[in-house]
Amino acid sequence: MNPKTMNKLALTTIKVITGLVVVILAFLLGRILLQGVPHISWRFLTTASQEFVAGGGIAYQLFNSFYLLVLTLLLSLPISLGAGIFLAEYAPKNWLTEVIRMAIEILSSLPSVVVGLFGFLLFVVQFKLGFSLIAGAIALTFFNLPLLTRNVEESLKSVSNLQREAGLALGLSKWTTVLKVIIPEAVPGIVTGVVLGAGRVFGEAAALIYTAGQSASVIDFTNWNPFDAASPLNWSRPAETLAVHIWKINSEGIMPDAAAVSAGTSAVLIIVVLLFNLSARYLGNRLHRKLTSADK
């Protein structure tokens, strides 16, 4: 074949392929939203789920998902900040640092089931936490840490070295310089990463089925004492999330409206994740302006 025809053919193929990928995404989103959104109603979002009869909602699962996310961020943010600061600011250039980096890479590529099973083994069984929000949050923290750490490290590294020198030359400790000069500048990057990670955490199920558990215990939304078993804030209760709910319904659900409920739940899940994705950048930029222009 002559090169000209070949060129044309190849370029067309590339375009067709790209088009197909876009179509696949459009189909997925369209399918989920078209099928699921009609099922979303105020009632659906605010009533408890049903196991055997139709008409169940996702109130507990929705709350559990967000609460678990909050707990996970509370655990993983400080750790990843510390670790990211270490890697960006303090890590010497030697083999030990290389090993540490490698360990983080390995953690980030571990299958989430394995992380979940480890959480199950250590926290649910060994430490006798039982299926609980806190065990789930710990598993998700392990799952979230490597990504967040790398994100913190990169955000810190992207801040000009001149800023570090400026702080140090004023007699500030390196730690203070990092905390009060470098981190504020890195905030947009960090927030973007945190919110993107939040989307990932929000949709994760494999790490949760054996840590946070597969049942949504009844919670009383008028009781805000975290030490009471019925309180929404109680972190030692088992807590099925939206993602686990979808999995559970589809693998062993016997309610008559299982398809509709999972469609509705999937749509809610996707919408939340989309919102996270959209807000990631927006929020980062907003915060940057707030933190740096210091209008007090």
Added chain:
Amino acid sequence: MDPIKTKIQTRSKETRQEIWGQLLSYAAIILIVAVVCSIFMFVASKGLATFTKDHASLRDFLFTTDWSPTTMGKDGRPLVGALPMIAGSFGVTVLAVIFATPFALGTALYMTQLAGKHGQKLLQSVTELLVGIPSVVYGFIGLNVVVPFVREHFGGSGYGILSGAFVLFVMVLPTITSLTVDSLRAVPSHYQAASLALGATEWQTMYKVTLRAALPGILTAIVFGMARAFGEALAVQMVIGNATLMPHGLLTASSTLTSVLTMGIGNTVMGTVGNNALWSLALVLLLMSLLFNLVVKWIGRKGRI
């Protein structure tokens, strides 16, 4: 004595801040490394117990197909033939990556070589959205769309390796695409300019110059895609049929390491053979993930030379 002189010689608030700060950051990194180490230790100790405590044979585990850990074989050892799951995991992984790679390459080429600013932005969002869709949702779609589709057009029950591979194809597509894009972007543009100036067509340039220069990066992308496919649990488990039998083709119900794990751990009692055998599967997953990492490192090293 000169107060400034004294100050310069004694510890101050800053010294303490620095010590505490370093301590905190070291503690955080040590915690992460400890987590990684304990994951390996715990899973390994559980997973090896099958062979040390329960006296299953490693050869049976890797090469036989009878998975029924609670019953004893003729030789008095538990039946822990994990080959069906290992085959299933490799089956879906390899197929998914074979499906996904041409799509990923095409999209990445389009994004980096042909698309305008808007096209790039759009496709960037497309890959980000594909990554963002949770895996249970992929499983749900797989159950409702892929399984009936396979049943109608390929036959069988619809559950099986082929369905698993189709679902994973979409899931690894964005991973491979975005990493390929990164490596294509890293090819210096004067390479392409030189090739085009010599009269090569756009395709010849892409094929002979750009793709070739980006090859290590593309291979890395594919390995990452494989790692993601190999470790994915729920989406596959929902469409593969979950029969711990040696797959007799792409259309019969089968299982993967991850699917057996998710189904099984809840139904076995800690410390029993049945449970330990599952941990051995987890150990295989762990080792595979380590292997993928090493391959990536190895490609990186080769690529630099």
Added chain:
Amino acid sequence: MDVGKYDLNDTEILQFDPQQTELALTTKDLQVYYGKNHAFYDGSLQFERYKITSLIGASGSGKSTFLRSLNRMNDGVARVTGQIWYRGLDVNSPQINVYQMRKQIGMVFQRPNPFSKSIRDNITFAVRENGIKEQKKLDEIVETSLKQAALWDEVKDDLNKSALSLSGGQQQRLCIARAIAMQPDILLMDEPASALDPISTLKVEETMMELKKNYTIIIVTHNMQQASRVSDYTAFFHLGHVIEYAQTKNIFTFPQKRATDDYVSGNFG
């Protein structure tokens, strides 16, 4: 002309009599290495108190390297051996509290590097960290240091504006103000005027003349007129060596070394 032709060991270094002259800083046998690269050799210089000393020399001659070593900004970047005497202490030794030392030996960098905070916070940030929290006192410090840096009139109405919205010259003067606010003993300035237009440059020079009453200033500059206008002493750097160190007027009118002569008369290189 070949720059390699000068004898690097043939030097003329001004020596003060410590009995007669009050010294702010003295270096002894200072050597700086970037890895294997020996970037600065054998610097033994004395700096008189309340005077301005210029460091001049071609690009890459080691001026910044030397200057940054004086307040240990090269820690972790380069290996510095030798002694730096300040108030009877060798500040180039591990026992020294570098943070406190840097509060006494302030620095203004070649490129303006204000924090991306408001103008006011740029100045008050380190001061607060230092324990001064009282608002009235802080306002006072902001005003005096901005006045000393000749920036007050331009920014007094919008102290809450982001420092990054200032022009390059204004940013540099803000950095000077920020350094002054810490009330150091010695101010090290690495080409503080290189990014500035002539008018801002003049302002910075006026500032330095003003600051001289209370501070000892060591300044790196490529601008020969600037060196001769503002400084009392000048050191000429060449290939990592200090070739000549003398009173400024001597350097520019009767240089002792041929390298210096060629450099100040523009026949160099």
